Amino acid sequence: MPETILIVEDEPALRDTLAYNLKKDGFAVEAVGDGRSALASARTLKPDLIILDLMLPELDGFEVARILRKEMTTPILMLTARDDEIDRVVGLEVGADDYLTKPFSMRELMARVKAQLRRTRLIQEEMAKSGVAQVKQEKLTFDNLTINLTRREVTLNDKPIPLKPKEYDLLEFFARHKGQMLSREFILERVWGWDFIGDSRTVDVHVRWLRQKIEEDASRPKRIITVRGGGYRFEG
Amino acid sequence: MPETILIVEDEPALRDTLAYNLKKDGFAVEAVGDGRSALASARTLKPDLIILDLMLPELDGFEVARILRKEMTTPILMLTARDDEIDRVVGLEVGADDYLTKPFSMRELMARVKAQLRRTRLIQEEMAKSGVAQVKQEKLTFDNLTINLTRREVTLNDKPIPLKPKEYDLLEFFARHKGQMLSREFILERVWGWDFIGDSRTVDVHVRWLRQKIEEDASRPKRIITVRGGGYRFEG
């Protein structure tokens, strides 16, 4: 439900500030520090907006933007250090949707993020209006398991699986972080909310319910793997 | 065919500079100096983008933007004199897509104009690809339920169903977003308006009334489905 934002910034201090402020405003935030992880995260996370620093280790922002542009229409907000890079950033070469020149104020960034997201929503609206209301349905697919983000519905072998709200949230979160080991604390923070006070065993219970619904054999899970002493890992 | 840009700026010097530079880059430019003409031009000209100064005689930029937003999705780039107006400009109150704080460089303006237009073009391509009809739809039909958009009338089994204004708005909105989960907040924002302050339970009540009128068995709805923890979903 909350909109997801991917931050790609190698400088830890700025990255944290960005993440903090966006979270405070109710966004689901994921932050990475290099180009290669950026690609990976963008692909599995399917964020609603990407904040991308131009200067990056491994694979610079130019490259990342160019690649992502071919794969998705997700709006990209570029962070540049030098004013004279603007032309390349916004031009056909990269195709960012917006940019900010460092240093910038957090207020300005928030304003631009919101403007960008609102535009996206407006456009979808427009598409719906101009005819058959078939907006593209966003989905995450793993074999015979599909999570339809637009419908907030999960199907297994094309049969809808009724999930309780928290189960769905949890599964979506797992799916967006496929292959990563996720500690109970991390899951609680992101799915339940930073203000959740309670037992981390709560996660276990929900995992069990999920397993019963999406695993072939819940007692021998293949999708949601237990990492003893660590947490869980979703394998797809 | 060149893209058309409408400039709304009361200061002649700046207006001419803007027009000159945009023309030089191949845009078709129309420039006006006050809010009232802005509305008129925007309506007849249907520009691809509007550059709108905040401070205007007759009708200020806030008002102009607010009015135009309800009529069209044309991207609006706001020019503001003061940094602290950003929040209002980009916020829900006005809904500009981008803004520039005076003074700004022409290069920066051009960059933002192009970014904005680029995105619009991208989206249109996307729309074309997904085969969305260009023609305005007159009716939306779902089995035995028909929504006549031009007449603003709903029939079930060819029998007209009397709907109250908000009920109709809500139903049309659902219909245009068939298959999408819609949160109460989203519905409120779109059907009630950006500026609606109030209880999200309001939606529930209207949904109930709608269900009573268009569902076969209102207590076991097949069209307007409750998505627990999420909102509602119209299934057609």
Added chain:
DNA sequence: GCTTGGGGTTAAGGTCTTGTTAATGAGAGA
């Protein structure tokens, strides 16, 4: 084999969401 600790499993409250109804208020039109 035994011990230990983490994870699995279950069911009982307690809490939160939604459905439903009715009263109040706002606004249009007579």
Added chain:
DNA sequence: TCTCTCATTAACAAGACCTTAACCCCAAGC
């Protein structure tokens, strides 16, 4: 101004859902 319609909100009921806590089981180390 009065009347009527419609929108909004409050309040309660019903039921779905979440959390906790208790108990069980298994894996790994001894």
